[in-house]
Amino acid sequence: MEHPSIVEIQEKWAGLWVAVKNGEVVEARPTPDALVLALRERDIAGATIFRCPSTDEAELVGLG
Amino acid sequence: MSWSYDYVEEKRGEGWAWHHKALLRPAVLIQLAGSNPAADTFVALVDSGCDHVLAPEWLARLIGVEPDLNREVSIRIAGASRRVRFADVTLRLCSPAASIGDPEPAIVAEWQAQVGFFLDWADPPWSLILGQSGFFDQFTVVMSRLAQRLTIEPADFHDEQYPPGPAQGPPPAPPRFQP
Secondary structure (H helix, E strand, O other): OOOOOHHHHHHHOOOOEEEEEOOEEEEEEOOHHHHHHHHHHOOOOOOEEEEOOOOOOOOOOOOO | OOEEEEOEEEOOOOOOOOOOOOEEEOEEEEEEEOOOOOOOEEEEEEOOOOOOEEEEHHHHHHHOOOOOHHHEEEEEEOOEEEEEEEEEEEEEEEOOOOOOOOOOOOEEEEEEEEEEEEOOOOOOOOOOEEOHHHHHOOEEEEEEOOOOEEEEEEOOHHHHHOOOOOOOOOOOOOOOOOO
């Protein structure tokens, strides 16, 4: 089975921080602290962590 | 040895239907190691305009790093002044073959860098920003929006391709009038 792309994950989990493992979202929380806590509670390691922007937030064009 | 990474596509927000171009970010997968064993990976933005490697403070706690009280400064980023405290961290570059959520990605490079951790910005849009000091000084980074890829070459690649010295091409014309 093909894993979802980042775009597909961002569409489904907009506004949340997600942890992806083996191609599947294993946790999603509103804040990274809550996400890390949830991963620890479930003893999940080896995930990729990233943020899914909200659909209504302005596009980030630069950080500097 | 070099490694090429496809740009990471992000979902565009509302109002961009007219644009017809994908939102693509130069990004790589990175592991950070502190006193806790490195396990998780982070999608890191490769940001040539940033002078540092930066991350939120929760990431320092996660990997078991204590940012240094004596290396605290203010930087201006994303429209605001923010306090950043630095720590020495081991960074590991995941292979281009590694995918999002790969629990045991192959590591192709490892280096030490000073990473600045935000003290007052808990929720920045990226969990890791790879800037000039700590990333671009470790490798030659080639980015092409046309190819939609970034390639990471050894640090001396740039000077091999473009040797330092006088500018190439014909010499400039002499001035027409003497002062």
